[in-house]
Amino acid sequence: MDIVKWARKCSECGCGMNEGYLVRDGDAYYCSDECLHKHFTPEEWLDECLVYNPMCDDVDRSLDGMVVGDNSYWTDWIMEDVVEDEDCEWVEVDGVMIAKEDYKDYKPYKN
Numbered sequence: 001m002d003i004v005k006w007a008r009k010c011s012e013c014g015c016g017m018n019e020g021y022l023v024r025d026g027d028a029y030y031c032s033d034e035c036l037h038k039h040f041t042p043e044e045w046l047d048e049c050l051v052y053n054p055m056c057d058d059v060d061r062s063l064d065g066m067v068v069g070d071n072s073y074w075t076d077w078i079m080e081d082v083v084e085d086e087d088c089e090w091v092e093v094d095g096v097m098i099a100k101e102d103y104k105d106y107k108p109y110k111n
Helices: 042-049 100-106
Strands: 003-006 019-023 028-030 050-052 066-068 073-076 090-093 096-099
Touching: 042 050, 090 100, 096 100
Parallel strands: none
Antiparallel strands: 003 090, 019 028, 019 073, 050 066, 090 096
């Protein structure tokens, strides 16, 4: 039996992912530019990733007062090799994606 642990599942194509785009603190996840750009143009993504902060000093500023926000960005999730890992939300068993909370009911539980 082939078991793969995934931190997240792509909101567009449904594949498992341990790195990719996080949108609005987890409203959506995209595994690739291709999946992301089905929902955001490059310009829209730039706007999504930047927030205006007039209080930041010149060192922290980029693009005339726009600073990198913390709600939408590219990231990677470091996965431990156990299903109990807090970043693991999906388990793929023989090509079938299963939500972590449903994994114990799917088959006899094994790490």
